[in-house]
Amino acid sequence: MSAHIRTDYAQSDQLFASRASVIAYAALGVLLVAAPFLIESYYLSQLVFVLIYAIVGVAMNILSGQAGQVSIGHAAFLAIGAYSAAIAQKYGVPLPVYLVLAGAFTGLIGYLVGLPALRLHGIYLAIATLAFAFIVEEVLARWESVTHGNEGLMLAAPNVFGMKLGTNGFYYLCLGVTVVVMLAAINIIRSPTGRAFLAIRDSETAARSMGIDTARYKTSAFAISAAITGVAGVLYAHKLSFISPEMFSLAVSIDFVMIIIIGGVLSLRGAVFGAIFMIMVDPMLIVVKDKLPQITDAAMHGIGLGEPIIASIQAGVLRVVNAPGLKSLIFGLIIILFIIYEPMGLDGRWQRVKAYCKQFPLARQRSARPQRMFLKSERR
Amino acid sequence: MTYFDVKDLTIKFGGLTAVDNVSFDINEGEVFTIIGPNGAGKTTLFNLISRLYTPNAGHIVFRDEDVTQLSAQQIAGRGIARTFQNIELFESASTLQNLLVGRHRHSTTKTWQDILRVRKVRDEEIAHRRAAEEVMDVLRLQRYRDTPIGSLPYGVRKVIEVARALCVGPSLLLLDEPSSGLNVEETDAMAEWILEINRRLKVTVLMVEHDMSLVSRVSDRVLALNYGRKMALGTSEEVQSHPDVVAAYLGA
Numbered sequence A: 001m002s003a004h005i006r007t008d009y010a011q012s013d014q015l016f017a018s019r020a021s022v023i024a025y026a027a028l029g030v031l032l033v034a035a036p037f038l039i040e041s042y043y044l045s046q047l048v049f050v051l052i053y054a055i056v057g058v059a060m061n062i063l064s065g066q067a068g069q070v071s072i073g074h075a076a077f078l079a080i081g082a083y084s085a086a087i088a089q090k091y092g093v094p095l096p097v098y099l100v101l102a103g104a105f106t107g108l109i110g111y112l113v114g115l116p117a118l119r120l121h122g123i124y125l126a127i128a129t130l131a132f133a134f135i136v137e138e139v140l141a142r143w144e145s146v147t148h149g150n151e152g153l154m155l156a157a158p159n160v161f162g163m164k165l166g167t168n169g170f171y172y173l174c175l176g177v178t179v180v181v182m183l184a185a186i187n188i189i190r191s192p193t194g195r196a197f198l199a200i201r202d203s204e205t206a207a208r209s210m211g212i213d214t215a216r217y218k219t220s221a222f223a224i225s226a227a228i229t230g231v232a233g234v235l236y237a238h239k240l241s242f243i244s245p246e247m248f249s250l251a252v253s254i255d256f257v258m259i260i261i262i263g264g265v266l267s268l269r270g271a272v273f274g275a276i277f278m279i280m281v282d283p284m285l286i287v288v289k290d291k292l293p294q295i296t297d298a299a300m301h302g303i304g305l306g307e308p309i310i311a312s313i314q315a316g317v318l319r320v321v322n323a324p325g326l327k328s329l330i331f332g333l334i335i336i337l338f339i340i341y342e343p344m345g346l347d348g349r350w351q352r353v354k355a356y357c358k359q360f361p362l363a364r365q366r367s368a369r370p371q372r373m374f375l376k377s378e379r380r
Numbered sequence B: 001m002t003y004f005d006v007k008d009l010t011i012k013f014g015g016l017t018a019v020d021n022v023s024f025d026i027n028e029g030e031v032f033t034i035i036g037p038n039g040a041g042k043t044t045l046f047n048l049i050s051r052l053y054t055p056n057a058g059h060i061v062f063r064d065e066d067v068t069q070l071s072a073q074q075i076a077g078r079g080i081a082r083t084f085q086n087i088e089l090f091e092s093a094s095t096l097q098n099l100l101v102g103r104h105r106h107s108t109t110k111t112w113q114d115i116l117r118v119r120k121v122r123d124e125e126i127a128h129r130r131a132a133e134e135v136m137d138v139l140r141l142q143r144y145r146d147t148p149i150g151s152l153p154y155g156v157r158k159v160i161e162v163a164r165a166l167c168v169g170p171s172l173l174l175l176d177e178p179s180s181g182l183n184v185e186e187t188d189a190m191a192e193w194i195l196e197i198n199r200r201l202k203v204t205v206l207m208v209e210h211d212m213s214l215v216s217r218v219s220d221r222v223l224a225l226n227y228g229r230k231m232a233l234g235t236s237e238e239v240q241s242h243p244d245v246v247a248a249y250l251g252a
């Protein structure tokens, strides 16, 4: 067992709880900086997607995880950031400038979307954000003079004050933005603003009685979350070099919700875990699609089944792995399993594994199981 | 100066008049208790005072200011804090975080300053922390500092709610049934703390309570309500021996 002994309130201000975590994060930092020299370009490209999704995950964490407000329309904020970048670039605005401007503009839109949130809760708020996302998608498709409608917009290579960013340069840009966004989010969470968010999430009545202006903080949660997603949108647009309205559909918004459900709604680490998971699912499914028929074939030959049976089972396996809705089905299943068995997400699992290792010989089985701490107490 | 004055306060829910033309006043430094059978309108009266409900008629005056039209968050800003009959803590957060939320009205930083964590934010955080620790010292809550509320027993949560309200730095503290759900020892400790809060921290207390021995022990004056109407007002003994009160409790 170990304990952190603090002797001064200012020590609670430190970013890292212990020496060990400083070392762990430093090692992670070195690995991330060295990544372009360590891994193939395909993986580096996937890593860029992970970073962009992690930024969106942080945005979702602030809005839903911290402030408890639902949104299934965040793809619209990504779109607004992405289109702002594409349009600004056309007018020769340098990247650092439109990165900030796109964030600010998307934040403003987020503030406006947050206004109805003052009157709507839960499922109604979810529907309002969904409607907003449909409107944005529709506007992007119809406002052809600016957005080129369904033909989409091309982006040139990212250009930082005259210097063109290559693949590695762009990776470092994404890494830098991720770090800045993370630090900002950490600061929010440990400040009066972050505590106002958690108060609104857990009990709006109590929050108001503690003097918290719930309207103000709900709209700022929307604005901050939207601004961060807008910044991610700029990076996303550059990563793909081409954007069109159908790239910002409902499915993308749902991906974003899944980032935090799978990663864990309460922590920023969860946003990163969720992002990694969401980006890894596709390549993993492709592997499964390729390999599963071979494996079942070999297995059935191994146990000596007759050819006609093998052929018919193989046909079934092929039909399953090639079924068009397979990915959605698997996602749906994963969400349900997470909500039932791991409501704290991957991060909750990680925390318990860590605790288990720390107390290893003393750990009991029971403490490794999820606690249903989130259910409101029964004595009410 | 009028410290706290409720005048002709009335609220109707459909056909039911939950608080019916109630008037009373509280002196600064008092412990003022409201008693009455279940459904008498005590909690509703609290909700009116903390502006979670809006009255159909009547006025609430606090320190010479008519606060009837203020918002709930402005009420806290004026120095009126409260607890809830059914405990409304922030369950996923720790005790310390709950108390720090109570300090909200003492924060002067803007959201952008919070994001950048400028010097002022850090200084204020230390001040908030110190204030929260002082309250934890008074109510003996240090050992629960970092424990999430969700895993604490009911009796402790009741105390934490009082602590959170104290962190608001109130002049007037509203306690809705502070002893409900507590065992004998916990009720005894609660009585001591109410007196300590009143005498040492100089906080005026307005309380709803069922436990008559606790009421007699801490209250300067008692108001009895029934069906939303004022039945009796006076010292604890006077009210408890009032014929209407006796009848209401025996009838109930």
Ligand SMILES: Nc1ncnc2c1ncn2[C@@H]1O[C@H](COP(=O)(O)OP(=O)(O)O)[C@@H](O)[C@H]1O
Residues within 6 Å of the ligand: B013, B016, B018, B036, B037, B038, B039, B040, B041, B042, B043, B044, B045
């Ligand atoms: N929000 C509300 N809507 C409708 N009726 C309410 C509401 N709040 C309280 N009441 C009713 O007002 C009456 C007084 O309730 P309450 O103040 O909670 O009583 P108590 O004195 O036990 O605290 C009850 O009949 C209750 O049902």
Ligand SMILES: [Mg+2]
Residues within 6 Å of the ligand: B042, B043, B044, B085
């Ligand atoms: Mg009540």
